[in-house]
Amino acid sequence: MTAPRGPGARTLDHSEILDPSRVRWQIAEAARAEWLAHALSCEPADRPAAEAAISALYELVDQPPPTFVWVDSPGAAAKLVPPSRTLSAGTPTWLESRLANSLSELRARLNRRIDFSDHSSRRPVIPPEDPPEALDRGLALDALLAHGVRGALRSSVLGSVAATIRAELREPIGLGWYGQHEAHWVAHYDAHRRIGVHFGQEPERVFGLWAETVRSCGWWWPRDDVCVLTERPVVVRTEPVPGSAYGELRMHAADGPAIAYPDGWRAYAWHGTPVPPWVIEDVTADAINTERNIEIRRCAVERLGWDGYIERAGLAFVARAPDPGNPDSELLLYDVPRAPGTIARRLLLAVNGSVERDGTRRRYGLSVPPWFDDPVDAAGWSYGLTGAQYTGLLRRT
Template identity: 85%
Template sequence: MTRLENRLAGSLSDLRARFNRRIGFSENAWPRPTWPEEPQEALDRGSLDSLLASGVRRSVRRSILDSVAGTIKAELRAPTGIGWYGQHEAHWVAHYDAHRRIGVHFGHEVERQLDLWAETVRSCGWWWPRDDVCVLTERPVVVRTEPVPGSEYGEVRAHAADGPAIAYPDGWRAYAWHGTPVPAWVIEDVTAEAINTERNVEIRRCAVERLGWDGYIERAGLTFVARAPDPGNGDAELLLYDVPRAPGTIARRLLLTVNGSVERDGTRRRYGLSVPPWFDDPVDAAGWSYGLTGAQYTGLLRRT
């Protein structure tokens, strides 16, 4: 880390600490703050701070830093060194600015520094200051998102089903499927062969969802073996398929099941489990995935 980076990182850390002391905020917890005596008696101050922490800081962080910046970071092939996220740091700038707007006074010098950081948020993307040069990036020209199901404060996540979720003026792109960063082929050229050779479980799940389970089963040439009601999982079914054996791979079967837990949007996700080829009974295969026998699995009152 260069001297300039050290100075800037230390200055920012000190600035945020001064803000946090003033409003009684902790980076690792969300307590009710010690509020200054301002003419806000008509407001429930504890509720107001909770609203600012959840509705501004956390929701903006999840939408902009965790989702959008996270998608960009996942696509990078090499470490970029210490830097700052520009517009993707809007969550903490907005949080302190919201307190200022409702009457909390931080002092002239502290607020002047906040204005400088707010200007970088409005003006640029990621940037890297060095002792002899400063590298700044443009902001993306394409950012495609979708609402996060069940979000109380309108959070969004990166998602595009027909192209890049994020694109820059020079043509650099990043892809996301319902908030999960994925390689370009998942969106633009998904095939059963690519799915079968993908080692990352999350990417494989997204690719199957992109293609659809029915489409994947057909294109992968899976052979239906058996079906059975899923004990402890309402009216869901267990479906067992034989998977064609590719050269150099071990024989296996696929158990298609339904998640016992409900997603935030009220649906239940379908997912596939790789199971040994000797299972002919879907219930036995499901029990094996939990380390149980089929009879033990059948006795479950409810699974998650």
């Protein structure tokens, strides 16, 4: 199996050539960059390659090649994909389950060869400031590959790109695979292959078929007689995750869709959080005030800006005070116009006591009862304290 060259490779100096672990990590970084490029590709799908690989996967479970139906987006697929057949006790497993079992067996064989548990790359770790220096300090190369290749791509691709698509679909379509957005586990095993691990002829052949689907197509849903596949997107917009150690990305676009497909189907994201279109295309104070999801409401306010939201929502200034729990910051209290059928409330605008990963401090708003006239009392109430107790805190977090 080969993959096209991409960004990530560089010339090694003499000291690195003398250190096999550093050399192998550089090889793994190049593999990660190449598979990330596949995951974010907006080129048209390679339909012949995808169909050939999936036909071979059908043959592995003793099924003839299906009829292939191509659509332009996951949204279009949702209208066409036949439902998975329900299994009952004593009946043979159907195609989707047999493919899933075949893949599970393959990954188990590959994992045994590299002594890897699929759950190990999901454990939280303190990211090294510099991976080669981490190797010098004794971090095992296998652990670095698990987090720096598999974990990083899982977070960037499966946890952000695919998650944004799933949020827009709203309802699951049924058992299927993510094609190019399965890059995390393919890259992990490929990185091991590139640094000299041999999995065996048959496992590598089967692995190559699954890897080909990542290289060649978008999401796909196999059924007994038909396989529905999607084209790759035409727009994918991301940004670096602040403070990330391995170049992790997240979906973000401030002026349009974060991902869009040839038929116009699209999904939106604000700094990694999937949001409905109005947050990006037509954010208003009324829409913010009626939104029940706190994360979407937060994103919409950030999109509009607190000053813009306060002005458009017609919030009346009540009082300001230094924040005793957060030096050099102010607490601002506003009266919120009462809409019919809603309860009276006020808004406390504060600055987060914790520093974000990019070094900034986020402003956030808290809904507080309307009887508070003192911002410090309102802040204390949010912690279950009196204003005097809150003032006595050295620093809140």
